[in-house]
Amino acid sequence: METALEPSLWRHGDFRRYWGGQAVTVAGHGITTIGISVIAVVDLHASTMNVALIAVAGKLPALLLSLHAGVLADRCRKRPIIITCDVGCALTLSSIPLAQFAGQVPLVQLYAVAFLVAGFQVVGSNASISYLPSLLCGEQLKEANAKLGATNSLADLAGNNLGGLLGAARAIALDALTYLVCALCLLTVRHREPKPEPQPAGSSQWTEIREGLDYTLNTPVVRSIVLSNATTSFALAASSALWSLYLLRELSWSPTALGVVMGAGGVGGFLGALVWRGLERRRGAGPVMLGALALNPLAQLPLVLVGPGTAGQVVIGACLLVQTGAAVAHGGLQRSVRQELCPAHLQGRAQATGAWLAFGLRPLAAFLAGLLGTLVGLRPALGVITLLLAGPFVILWRSPARGLRSSLTPALRPGPGVLPHVTSGPAGSSTTTCRKAPPMPPSRTHIRELVTAYLGRHPGERPDLGPLLEALDAPGEVTARAALPGHITCSAAVIDHDGRVLHVQPYASGGKWLLPGGHVEPEDATLMAAAVREVHEETGIPPAALCQSSAFCHEPADIDFHPIDANPAKDEPAHQHYDFRFVFHLVPPATETTVQAEEMSGTDWLPLDQVTSLTMRSKLLATDMSAGPEPVNASVIIHDNAGRYLIHLRDRLPDVWEPGVFALLGGGRAPGDASLEATLLRELAEEVPGVKLSGLEPYAVEETTSVDGLSVPVQVFTAVWQGHPDSAGLREGILLEWCTVDMLDRLPQSRGLGDLIRRHAAQHPPATTGPMPHHRLPADGTPAGTELHVVGVHLYLQDPDGRVLLGLRHPDSAYAGRLWHTLAGHCEREDAVSSLIRESEEEAGLLLDREAIDLVHLVHSQDSPAASPRIQLFFRARSWSGVPQVREPDRCVEWRWFNPKDLPDNTVPYTRQAIEAILAGRPYSDMGWAR
16 A cells, blocks of 8 residues: 555645645744744843743744634635745744844844744644645545654754754744745645635634534544643643753753754654554554653653763753654654544644644743742753653543554544534524534445445355455545555446346446446445435436335445556556445336436446346346335334324434434334335334334335435334333334324424324224323233343453453443443344354454354343343353454444453443353353342
């Protein structure tokens, strides 16, 4: 992957211009950092507090301006902001050599220049960091951050040395020139940013600032990274406020020695930038960031112990090399994580929030450092600061970021949804409008579920899909065009009423007829959505004219793996396509097609036995496709024969169809369902296992539209149940409740629900005059009083050293957040061993042998008198294949082996009880029952 991406980035003209401008600016910043300190200490003989106040002036804008700079970057195009700030820095800095030429630079001017230049840098730097993701993405973005880190370190090295060698005023004049060079470089960038979307009417700057804060503080990985950065920044700001004074005055260094030794840190930064990407690929993003943070205090400690002289200068130079290398490696990696996780419309505010938290407290840190240095002396003050540098390591160690395996972890992103804006309504009332957050590409969890389902139908194709499975476990976005050596594409087989399949003939195919399809775009929430969009774009058939096939439903009928030749015209090397192929039925009897004239020569409908893709043809011919468009969803009108109807309040989550409204119970058909009645009963068992229906029969077929725009025929059933909603055992959604017809108008409801219930009520008057008593009807053949139990399966897995495998639950997990737990799951409509085998592969990539699985313990538990009791089955696997992987990072962030006699304190209680019982040879235990 590295070799393929490197040349294209070197040939990326716009990035080269951006890169060059940033490099000269960093060199200039290093010049000014040394120059102002030398003028204050050497020329003006400033006191300890005066030097600290200059540092305060240079850090105060981060506190005052960062959040507003983020709003500006998200409201406006970022390149003009960067150019304006560069020109402002150049003009401000030029005042120092002019004042030096006229006589002497007053101390107050140093305060003013430090403040103004820092203000321009806060605004410009925020725009610059959030501008880069608009130029590059994926692996190129990470490579760009590594290159910027390397060249910035070299530029900083040159700047620090020039600051000491040229003389302060001349060096600062050179810095002013570097800012003008950067502005000229950016003026030549050809890429033009899209104009940001206008903010909703009445949206205030504080509302937008709050969005950036909410995103940062409510995204666990981002929050932990930003807080560790803030602690590091506070400690380093305190250190830098005293460092020049400590070296120049207490250790009696010359300005030249200061510039040379401090510049040696640039060499370490250059080396750190070169190695962090390789370390990340081998060790993972979380461990590399932790290692870098651990080096900070360790490398700082010798700096406060050495004395004056050349030996001390060598020791300090070596420690700065290590510390700066670790800082640059950590900085480039954490920046890549945050840039890739952040939605495009929040880039400016997210970066600004991080900068505000990281740099906003620097003035206070500098002031406290000056005060502490005045009270106890410079060396003891720097010793206290060294201890403070251990804090960031502790913060990151205790966070989910610790388990990151790559810089791009889509499952840890905040889900797509709406961002609320509170605006003023009539007469001062408060109204809420919603702006849709930019969508994100299909998640790895979604893709892996499709692949798992496909391999369940075609296990013999696992070797052929090996490259795809490896890509799903590797860093990067597997649906992105830039992903190499291969990426996912999507296509569709559209079948008309005569059983023919739609084909297109692209000019680029050399006269071949192909299924319509193409690359996945960022707005495609699912792979099926990508296929639907491609059909519409290439043939003009709208999504509403298509419906899912009942034979394949939402799963791909075929996954094809084929090579793509290099395309020099588009700067694309040879690569692979993993093509997911979905099947749709054409809803109307016939339709007109409209091709993209610049890409397609025409369309044609071919019989099933003439489908041009051999693998897709074999899949279609092996399946009964004669049914045509038919319902693929089932729902049920549940009533109590007394005029009441059972309705279900759905979760308000981004991936829920019609979220936050009342609807009927039901769901979508799965390929294994024998009928729509089987679909409905499976869905009810998953959602409300306590609901046992009587008199189930078909009622009507309703038409609706899916989130992808597809036509969805829904088979509606009717049935009777007379139980209490609390006894239904609701597992999905928010609420289950009885309602009457006259209540419907007062409830938020799914489209068509009210009309459907009113129609049924008019056709089926209540059989009784009053509501039936709330009780649970016994299931067929079930003794009265039987209590339904939830069955859980758990994997007791030991390595050759006898250690047991536990996973750390995600902090936001619905169950056992931040606790260690065995690999576990709930039985669906399957036997317990099959459930364990399925969960082991889905959660950790482990393959179990059914014949080598033994039941070793059972825990009969009850969390509370109102909760369903549980039977927890623990199985030992005597053999397995694979290495534990974090495949569902929204549930588990890390797998680790533990001595079963020394489990961590934060272990799930019944898991600890079961492991202790297994070691003691006891096959049964219970928990939570009143005795």
